[in-house]
Amino acid sequence: MTDKPLKETARTTMEWGEVEKYIKQAANAFEAYRLCPKSRRANFLRQIAREIGAIRADLVETSHRETHLPEGRLNGEIDRTINQINLFAAVLEEGSWVNAIIDTANPQRTPVPKPDIRQMQLPIGPVCVFGASNFPFAFSVAGGDTISALAAGCPVLYKAHSAHPETSVLVSGCIERAAGQMNMPNGVFAALVVTREVSIQVITHPSVTAVAFTGSFSGGKALYDAAVRRPVPIPVYAEMGSINPVFLLPDRLKHHADATAAGLVASNTMGAGQFCTNPGLMVMLQSPETEQFLAAYGKQLAEQTCHTMLTPGIYDAYSAGIKHLKSIGELSILAEGKTDKLLSDTAVPIAFRVRGTDFLRNSALREEYFGPASIHVIAEDNAELLEIANMLDGQLTAGVWCTDDDIESFSPLFRILERKAGRLMINGAPTGVEVCHAMVHGGPFPATTDARSTSVGTQAIYRFTRPVSFQNYPEKLLPVELRGDNGSDIWRKVDGELTKKSL
């Protein structure tokens, strides 16, 4: 932090020399930080949460000004961010997350004695985190990526998003104050205000060991391409969005057309549609029930107005995307939201309809149009509906709205979707990603660059660790979690059995 005014600090692009200094500090901080007791790491996280809570009013005011997101939503996002931080602190305190596995020795075994081998997860090193435009708190400075990396024991180099620079400085200050108060090693966290080009330089620096990103496909893929071409490649966890297909089955629509439409219109337009999990694609069967649903959906959407989008650039991209969709002959407009008295850069919600055969032929319809837009695909029959499911790219989420009867009639659909997405849901909107142990916010490419992971929920910590085995190690050299005495009372797999017993 400097003494410059917030506005200036937030927008002064750093020189490479300064950036490099922070990278070196992070590399130096790693050894001390990874070795500091997990309880101290937990205290550090809890203090970050307290610091954020302490300046909540300031954060809401600043982020509202910067992002145009409603204050209620921003307050909710701060709650979520604080809960997420405290959840990771609790995971550290409970301690079993290190995945301790112990196979004891058997010196009598023939033909060769069995050694003592003990494994646990260790942190990998400094992580470069890229903040998202659409969540100034939950996926930004002290969001899931930063907190899961810090929980794992990795210093964080945070690339601030230009959509909310002042908010970033304020939250960075929270982390820096918490680090100071909890005597964390110098360099455990740094916020970088850099250009896109310099951010590539950061992730190709030898001291950086992983990348976490939430944003566009082009942004995430550029980071991936740079990281895998390094002399020493590093993992990239880029969450790049998705069209989040939703299948609306006939019996469900027959009985609940209006309620289904209401749920999906709200999910489409909330936050001006600026969610990675926005349901951008809906697939249904040609039928009177489908027409009933579409009429209800269209009517409800026509009554919606959105707020100003996050940035002029995002608005321009949305407008260009909608213009392109409008130019496609096979698409017809199902409904548009209100267009009178709009503030500048305000997205107009829109929904298109298209026949299944036309959808299958046009790959542009499988792309994400970030904002309150949706494409409604009308399949001619069950086979075409399954064909559409089969040809989908990897997704963050996929959903089905259905009754028990529908489940019987469309059973192959559920198996297909298991191969397409990170999170599957029944009769629910994809927006609203619960922060919990079981969450997967991830999915096959192009939804992310690494389907083996999640960026939300406690399992996110494993993105920044690797397993290490210790063979025939004396007690005093072992990490505490692997010693004979299970002093921290964690779950361990000992000779194949989960137990909390000491050896």
Place this chain on the structure above:
Amino acid sequence: MTDKPLKETARTTMEWGEVEKYIKQAANAFEAYRLCPKSRRANFLRQIAREIGAIRADLVETSHRETHLPEGRLNGEIDRTINQINLFAAVLEEGSWVNAIIDTANPQRTPVPKPDIRQMQLPIGPVCVFGASNFPFAFSVAGGDTISALAAGCPVLYKAHSAHPETSVLVSGCIERAAGQMNMPNGVFAALVVTREVSIQVITHPSVTAVAFTGSFSGGKALYDAAVRRPVPIPVYAEMGSINPVFLLPDRLKHHADATAAGLVASNTMGAGQFCTNPGLMVMLQSPETEQFLAAYGKQLAEQTCHTMLTPGIYDAYSAGIKHLKSIGELSILAEGKTDKLLSDTAVPIAFRVRGTDFLRNSALREEYFGPASIHVIAEDNAELLEIANMLDGQLTAGVWCTDDDIESFSPLFRILERKAGRLMINGAPTGVEVCHAMVHGGPFPATTDARSTSVGTQAIYRFTRPVSFQNYPEKLLPVELRGDNGSDIWRKVDGELTKKSL
């Protein structure tokens, strides 16, 4: 299998059309195979083990002829392979490996109800496995990569290694017979006899979802580079070898110079030194004890002879590498094995010595010379020894031979090595990789292309799975492992607590 003689079948390179047919069969097999009950998968694995046991004599005879490895070693490797297969079968039968995580709903929660979310690991799809030259059984057709992929629920396309083609056909036959007897889906396994170029075509085929490889850096890195440049990138688990540094500390050498030398000479020369975990680099302090160790090591090595190497190509590479090392002025020869009456392509064990400063300056000394060679680095003082540890690349293993006194004097060394390798060991040779739950046979690049994984031990299964969340799913659509009734009696994390209780 065809009716052609073994020799011909083993060496007839397949046309792309045939290869593509097997890829399509694997893709088609995936859906049926992933959904077949885990107990049936376990029975399939156990049957593979039985089939291998049933033709053991034939396998030993054939592989000995092809690889020149001693029959005792080959018999031991078959034991290990069978044990490994049965261990994975046991993991499937126990069932907890799917990592079931359940967060139950709370409809009363404000401001939004908490959904029911359940996560588990699901298989990713067909895996292309590349066999190793140096383990015709344990890292080849029915080796760890194939078996962990089959255990996970993934069909396997196996690229046979040209170092032991007839052995490959015999073991492939075991898998194919087991698949037939256990009614596995057609295409669950296929052995491919293809050129290196065609193997790249295989891994860039859209239906292939992961790659597992054990071999050279150049081979593994070529696969990695091709896989990350696919339109849809896929994970590559390439184990590319290592120099497996061993630090020999002064108090250990003072008291156990001869025994330490005996352990390391055996580890260096066993199997003609053709192990990924061969201790190719030894680092010690300039001292009378070190000279005593080096004298013992040199004397013992001079008495060693090795057998013919695996292939003429491997022998040529070893010879060229040793010739290069002999040309480096700063290296002196510590000892060479016997050279009289050698069979063709027989590696001569050799050990070099070099000063720490010279080692630090010459990156060629940090490369792997696959065979019975080692480089002994004499550091001038503790600081230089630690500097050498610090500049090491990623390794499969790193070891320290030490006493309690040494541990006190060199405590920073152990922390440095934790960041360098997948497996760390005290007072033991790195060769001999135990197949168990806690093993990590992996490590930071360039030892592997993915440090987050292991290719040996039961954790290897997670290379071929990804987590999937099910939100508000009805019981009947959930995989059995996630249903309310914990019928398979597996460990699950329910609302943050590990339990075997039903909901």
